Amino acid sequence: KAGVTQTPRYLIKTRGQQVTLSCSPISGHRSVSWYQQTPGQGLQFLFEYFSETQRNKGNFPGRFSGRQFSNSRSEMNVSTLELGDSALYLCASSPGGTGTDTQYFGPGTRLTVL
Amino acid sequence: AQSVAQPEDQVNVAEGNPLTVKCTYSVSGNPYLFWYVQYPNRGLQFLLKYITGDNLVKGSYGFEAEFNKSQTSFHLKKPSALVSDSALYFCAVRDHTGFQKLVFGTGTRLLVSP
Numbered sequence: 250k251a252g253v254t255q256t257p258r259y260l261i262k263t264r265g266q267q268v269t270l271s272c273s274p275i276s277g278h279r280s281v282s283w284y285q286q287t288p289g290q291g292l293q294f295l296f297e298y299f300s301e302t303q304r305n306k307g308n309f310p311g312r313f314s315g316r317q318f319s320n321s322r323s324e325m326n327v328s329t330l331e332l333g334d335s336a337l338y339l340c341a342s343s344p345g346g347t348g349t350d351t352q353y354f355g356p357g358t359r360l361t362v363l
Numbered sequence: 364a365q366s367v368a369q370p371e372d373q374v375n376v377a378e379g380n381p382l383t384v385k386c387t388y389s390v391s392g393n394p395y396l397f398w399y400v401q402y403p404n405r406g407l408q409f410l411l412k413y414i415t416g417d418n419l420v421k422g423s424y425g426f427e428a429e430f431n432k433s434q435t436s437f438h439l440k441k442p443s444a445l446v447s448d449s450a451l452y453f454c455a456v457r458d459h460t461g462f463q464k465l466v467f468g469t470g471t472r473l474l475v476s477p
Contacts (some may be wrong), residue, residue: 280462282463282464291468291469291470292467292470294466305462305463317454341407343463348459352397352463357408
């Protein structure tokens, strides 16, 4: 089975711009979660989507949003970029039906905000 | 709220020696515990998880972890370290109410010397 894929792998944006990141989960997985990884804050949960519905949300401002499509692919959007948004954004997928599921991570999108 | 502590920023071990990477957790109810490894410029790779049952969990690449409920710990171990094990290791916990959300520790860098 193909793993979780994320596009693009690298992005450079300037402050004030917006950005959209994409994630394709493992085939058959219905849950997609997003995490932000920074040297200062570590790995932090952004949100989870399951069957096109946001099921859980972390403590991030409203500039961070996401959605999930009927084929389980997910996008994450960050508007009005700030320097502090520079991070590795990781997407993870799982079957999503139970809390015992394993999440499998993609390679990440590295976002640099100048 | 659930939390994970990884008390060591870095662990140094010689190749062939046993290794231990420490993790303690705090969660309401019974925990679901996970270990992931991250290599440079890569996403997180799943190593193993504890859901219930036997306190000794075996995972990928010869790694195992011991769940200790009384000490609220879930230490990662390997009998004989390889240079290729050098990477960043993350412990994570999920409670029964957060759907797929994982709460990660700050990570421990493992350095295996030849």
